[in-house]
Amino acid sequence: MGNGKQTILELDRIVKRYRTKGFFFGAHGQDVIALNEVFIKILRGEIFGLVGESGSGKTTAGRLIVRLEQPDQGKIYLDGRDITGLKGKASKDYSRRVQMIFQDPYQSLNPLLSVFDTISEPLIIHKIGNAEAREDSVWQAMKSVGLSPPHDFAHRYPHQLSGGQRQRVAIAHAMVLKPEFVVADEPTSMLDASMSAQIFNILLEMRRRLKVTFLFITHSLAAARYLCDRIAVMYKGNLMEIGPAEEVLRNPKHPYTQALMDALPKFVHSGGVKRYETLLQAEREVSGYVGCPFFVRCKVARAPKCSREKPPLKKLDDSHSVACFYAEPGIKTRSGGKA
Amino acid sequence: MSGKSLDNRRVQKFHWMSRFLSGWAIFRQSFLGKIGLTLLALFALMALCSFIPPLVDPMYQPMAGVDPEISTVTGPSTRHWLGTDFMGRDLLSQLLAGARVAFMVGVSAAFMSVFLGTAIGMIAGYMGKFADTLLMRLADIIMVMPALVVLLMLAALFGQLSIWFIVFFIALFRWPGVSRVIRAQTLSLKHRPFIEAARVAGASHLRIIFRHITPNVLPLSFLYMTFQVTSAIIIEAALAFLGFGDPRTISWGMMLQWVWKTGHMFNAPYWLLPPGICISLITLSFYMLGRAMDEVLDPRLRKEGQTD
Ligand SMILES: Nc1ncnc2c1ncn2[C@@H]1O[C@H](COP(=O)(O)OP(=O)(O)OP(=O)(O)O)[C@@H](O)[C@H]1O
Numbered sequence: 001m002g003n004g005k006q007t008i009l010e011l012d013r014i015v016k017r018y019r020t021k022g023f024f025f026g027a028h029g030q031d032v033i034a035l036n037e038v039f040i041k042i043l044r045g046e047i048f049g050l051v052g053e054s055g056s057g058k059t060t061a062g063r064l065i066v067r068l069e070q071p072d073q074g075k076i077y078l079d080g081r082d083i084t085g086l087k088g089k090a091s092k093d094y095s096r097r098v099q100m101i102f103q104d105p106y107q108s109l110n111p112l113l114s115v116f117d118t119i120s121e122p123l124i125i126h127k128i129g130n131a132e133a134r135e136d137s138v139w140q141a142m143k144s145v146g147l148s149p150p151h152d153f154a155h156r157y158p159h160q161l162s163g164g165q166r167q168r169v170a171i172a173h174a175m176v177l178k179p180e181f182v183v184a185d186e187p188t189s190m191l192d193a194s195m196s197a198q199i200f201n202i203l204l205e206m207r208r209r210l211k212v213t214f215l216f217i218t219h220s221l222a223a224a225r226y227l228c229d230r231i232a233v234m235y236k237g238n239l240m241e242i243g244p245a246e247e248v249l250r251n252p253k254h255p256y257t258q259a260l261m262d263a264l265p266k267f268v269h270s271g272g273v274k275r276y277e278t279l280l281q282a283e284r285e286v287s288g289y290v291g292c293p294f295f296v297r298c299k300v301a302r303a304p305k306c307s308r309e310k311p312p313l314k315k316l317d318d319s320h321s322v323a324c325f326y327a328e329p330g331i332k333t334r335s336g337g338k339a
Numbered sequence: 340m341s342g343k344s345l346d347n348r349r350v351q352k353f354h355w356m357s358r359f360l361s362g363w364a365i366f367r368q369s370f371l372g373k374i375g376l377t378l379l380a381l382f383a384l385m386a387l388c389s390f391i392p393p394l395v396d397p398m399y400q401p402m403a404g405v406d407p408e409i410s411t412v413t414g415p416s417t418r419h420w421l422g423t424d425f426m427g428r429d430l431l432s433q434l435l436a437g438a439r440v441a442f443m444v445g446v447s448a449a450f451m452s453v454f455l456g457t458a459i460g461m462i463a464g465y466m467g468k469f470a471d472t473l474l475m476r477l478a479d480i481i482m483v484m485p486a487l488v489v490l491l492m493l494a495a496l497f498g499q500l501s502i503w504f505i506v507f508f509i510a511l512f513r514w515p516g517v518s519r520v521i522r523a524q525t526l527s528l529k530h531r532p533f534i535e536a537a538r539v540a541g542a543s544h545l546r547i548i549f550r551h552i553t554p555n556v557l558p559l560s561f562l563y564m565t566f567q568v569t570s571a572i573i574i575e576a577a578l579a580f581l582g583f584g585d586p587r588t589i590s591w592g593m594m595l596q597w598v599w600k601t602g603h604m605f606n607a608p609y610w611l612l613p614p615g616i617c618i619s620l621i622t623l624s625f626y627m628l629g630r631a632m633d634e635v636l637d638p639r640l641r642k643e644g645q646t647d
């Protein structure tokens with residue numbers, strides 16, 4: 001993605017904490033920091049991938065964007081306007097522009113509403129068109145997600161659909177408002193491989209036809225590579241690396257990203273796979289440190305710097321940034337164990 | 340296009356029907372359900388028949404009709420199938436009228452309490468925070484108050500209570516149980532992704548409550564209604580038996596009170612037994628109906644409500 005593209009959505013140093021309850025009265029549990037000063041700019045028209053292992057805060061980021069939750073610190077801008085404090089009509093208008101596809105299609109559809117009613121619901125909420133126009137929009141949305149012929153599906157209820165069909169309904173539900181920005185939270189993690197591929201193609205087609213911008217959340221590097229223009233790698237709520245998908249996955253600069261690549265299953269014929277071995281077998285013992293979030297598992301870490309300071313996001317070139325003291329353009333971090 | 344809409348509605352109706360039929364299939368396998376339903380049908384028939392005796396002869400009027408030739412307790416005869424009470428009033432017509440009153444009291448009190456309980460439970464569960472705490476503490480307070488004792492005190496203070504006041508009061512005392520269950524169900528629904536999807540789509544709170552939450556809790560409310568009917572009938576009967584019923588209506592509890600007050604407890608079984616048996620059986624049958632419905636709803640609630 002070149003620099004000419006304009007930013008559509010911006011997360012500006014977002015912090016989100018969850019307060020977990022203690023077991024006993026008064027005893028406060030520890031706060032979980034789901035997002036720690038996350039700074040991301042998403043460009044209009046791109047598919048932006050958010051990858052990271054389970055619990056890294058990907059879903060939380062998505063939920064903040066669709067305003068299911070509020071950040072503790074930081075701001076979120078859509079087209080340069082802060083949306084964190086929207087209320088009433090402004091909030092409702094926002095929901096016309098920004099939608100979400102949820103992870104589990106078995107949970108994201110109301111069991112008592114037919115497919116037709118589910119998809120027309122957003123149109124009714126926003127009072128778009130009359131009954132006839134709405135019906136047309138619903139048929140159209142159904143066709144575009146591959147639920148055709150539509151009248152075969154319109155009157156079915158969720159329990160009469162397969163997982164893949166349910167997810168198509170959920171996508172149609174998100175798309176029928178013709179939003180500009182869509183958060184897709186692991187939309188295929190509950191589906192098999194061929195169904196996933198079909199869903200990906202639907203998303204690509206949506207982007208092509210409707211110029212939708214996607215935030216695509218996944219833990220699958222393969223899916224990210226196939227679908228995304230740029231990706232951000234998260235670890236425990238921290239942004240570790242951000243850049244063009246191809247570049248980041250082919251030539252990862254952050255020890256954590258490199259560890260992720262190592263964790264991919266290797267196939268016999270996949271020649272040229274690099275092994276970085278940046279992951280410690282046993283976690284480092286640390287007490288109350290404020291350094292790099294990856295320090296406890298980073299093999300190439302160097303004390304004392306890594307344990308004392310949090311590495312800032314450093315630009316390697318104009319599109320690729322890494323939050324590691326020792327990442328350098330063109331040089332593998334692995335070779336830096338000498339000092 | 341309107342053809343398609345029409346089609347949509349028809350299919351929807353069909354869907355509800357098929358849901359009902361599949362529920363009915365489970366219900367029919369329940370032994371309790373079949374007995375309960377049969378008994379209830381009999382009681383309903385009794386309530387319907389209560390209109391007949393007064394038409395046959397004015398002396399069969401349950402309250403005001405007195406046999407001109409009898410002025411004391413008599414046993415069953417061809418003229419009075421169950422006998423007469425101490426003033427020569429026909430016991431069978433009183434028993435039939437009692438069925439009507441039992442249904443009226445039971446169903447209307449249950450309806451009101453379930454309506455209140457459902458509304459309050461949904462508000463508490465959905466709004467959470469302050470409203471939740473306030474409403475649930477109120478529910479606790481009411482729940483520990485003995486309804487019967489409070490009603491007796493009110494009756495002692497204000498003299499005879501009308502039957503509608505009694506119905507209303509039963510409802511006022513019985514909603515907390517329902518509201519607790521509905522609140523729990525609402526809480527579990529509130530964080531389900533399909534509710535969040537509706538929120539992301541811009542749905543207002545009212546729309547979420549009425550479109551998404553209410554239809555998912557109503558089956559549960561309906562189930563609770565049968566149990567509420569049982570307790571309403573028992574409370575009214577107890578009140579009437581203790582002499583605090585509405586003197587202008589004839590309920591089975593009232594009949595028992597007359598037996599007791601006129602000292603015929605042990606020498607007029609034809610007077611004592613029928614209302615006693617009827618009270619036991621009608622509450623039992625509503626209870627059995629509820630249990631059977633519980634069996635119908637439970638797998639469905641699990642299947643469509645809490646798929647994991
Ligand atoms: N409602 C909540 N209450 C408390 N903690 C929460 C809540 N939601 C998320 N968290 C915590 O925040 C962190 C980030 O969670 P999140 O769901 O965003 O991760 P994720 O990257 O989406 O993981 P996954 O790939 O498993 O979906 C986790 O440690 C999680 O336990």
Ligand code: SF4
Nearest residue numbers: 292298301306324325
């Ligand atoms: S900053 Fe240090 S600890 Fe963190 S990833 Fe880089 S080398 Fe490892």
Ligand SMILES: [Mg+2]
Nearest residue numbers: 058059060185
């Ligand atoms: Mg997630």
